[in-house]
Amino acid sequence: MAIDAVVFDIGNVLVQWRPEDAFDRLIGEARRRALFSAVDLDTMNKRVDLGDEIADVVAECAVAHPEWREEVLIWNTHWADMFQPVIPESVRLLRALRARGVPVLALSNFGDRTFDLAQTMYPFLTEFDQMYISGRMRMMKPDPEIYAALEAACGFAPDRLLFADDRADNIAAAEARGWQGHLFEGPEGFAARLVAEGLLSKAEVGP
Numbered sequence: 001m002a003i004d005a006v007v008f009d010i011g012n013v014l015v016q017w018r019p020e021d022a023f024d025r026l027i028g029e030a031r032r033r034a035l036f037s038a039v040d041l042d043t044m045n046k047r048v049d050l051g052d053e054i055a056d057v058v059a060e061c062a063v064a065h066p067e068w069r070e071e072v073l074i075w076n077t078h079w080a081d082m083f084q085p086v087i088p089e090s091v092r093l094l095r096a097l098r099a100r101g102v103p104v105l106a107l108s109n110f111g112d113r114t115f116d117l118a119q120t121m122y123p124f125l126t127e128f129d130q131m132y133i134s135g136r137m138r139m140m141k142p143d144p145e146i147y148a149a150l151e152a153a154c155g156f157a158p159d160r161l162l163f164a165d166d167r168a169d170n171i172a173a174a175e176a177r178g179w180q181g182h183l184f185e186g187p188e189g190f191a192a193r194l195v196a197e198g199l200l201s202k203a204e205v206g207p
Contacts (some may be wrong), residue, residue, distance in 0.1 A: 003180065003197050005156045006097055008128070009165035010108040013184045014090045015083055015122060022081040027071055035071045044075070048111040051135045054079065079114060080121060089187035089206070091124050093194060096204045103129045107150055107163065111135040130154055141165070142173035151177070162197065164190055 011017035019041070023032035035041075044061045048054045058076040062069045075082075097104050106128040110118070112135035119125045132150045134140035139149065151158050158178040165171050171181035182193050191205035 002160060003102075003162045003199060004160040005103040005105055005129075005154065005162075006194075006199065007105045007107050007150070007161050007163040007174075007179075008090075008094065009163075009167075009170065009184065010106060010110060010118075010125065011083070012166040013087070013164055013190075014094065014125070015086050015118070017083055019075070019082040022078060023071075023074065026074055026078060026081070031071070035068055039065050039068055039072060041072070041075065046109075046140070048114065049109040049134045049140050051112055051138045054111050054114055080117065083114075083118060083121070086122060087187060090190065092206055093187065093191055093200070094124065094127065096200050096206075097194070098127065098129075100200065100204070102199055103156070105129060105150070105154060105161075106131045106133070107141070107146070107165075108132070109134040109140045141167075141170040144173060144177065147174055147177050147179070162193075162199075164193075 008014060020032060020036070023035065027035070039061065044057055047057045055076050058073060062072040065072055094104055110133050112133070115133050115135065130153070132146065134146065137146060137149060139146040159180065162180045162182060163171065163174045164182045164184045165174075166184045168183055171183050175181045182190060184190055191200070194200045195202055195205060
């Protein structure tokens with residue numbers, strides 16, 4: 001089946017999302033491991049991805065865990081340190097697709113304000129033809145409703161979308177709706193997939 005548009009996840013596809021690495025640098029690995037074991041930061045962050053204000057959510061969590069207050073607040077004050085570095089090969093693929101005239105869409109679990117910040121940090125995140133950001137939509141992957149919302153708005157048939165994401169559950173949810181999926185395990189594999197689909201040439205994907 002031919003592909004009409006490519007849908008990119010963002011975290012760990014275009015830019016690394018590594019909270020653990022940032023906390024290791026800031027408070028040390030041992031303290032970070034203890035923090036992540038004691039405090040459910042993943043659930044806290046899901047609230048941000050669903051549209052709650054990051055400063056409020058993090059402050060609330062810090063109050064609930066006074067023994068970890070300063071460490072929890074890092075999630076807000078040093079958010080930019082967690083969202084790095086860029087994966088340059090993936091950015092090259094994004095831009096090569098656009099240069100070819102292939103529509104590129106973003107579908108990402110991301111907070112509203114944090115996505116604004118991310119776009120100022122990395123201007124290539126403004127280059128998508130369409131953007132579907134969970135914090136703005138108040139729904140998130142892998143819930144079927146976010147895929148349905150993209151389908152209703154994007155103008156492309158589901159079976160003509162190629163979706164790259166680093167999480168197998170997100171890919172499975174898309175494929176259940178008829179999308180074509182690519183589990184992102186590195187830019188080399190994604191580049192090979194784009195070449196195999198005839199969307200880019202080997203020269204266009206680079207060395």
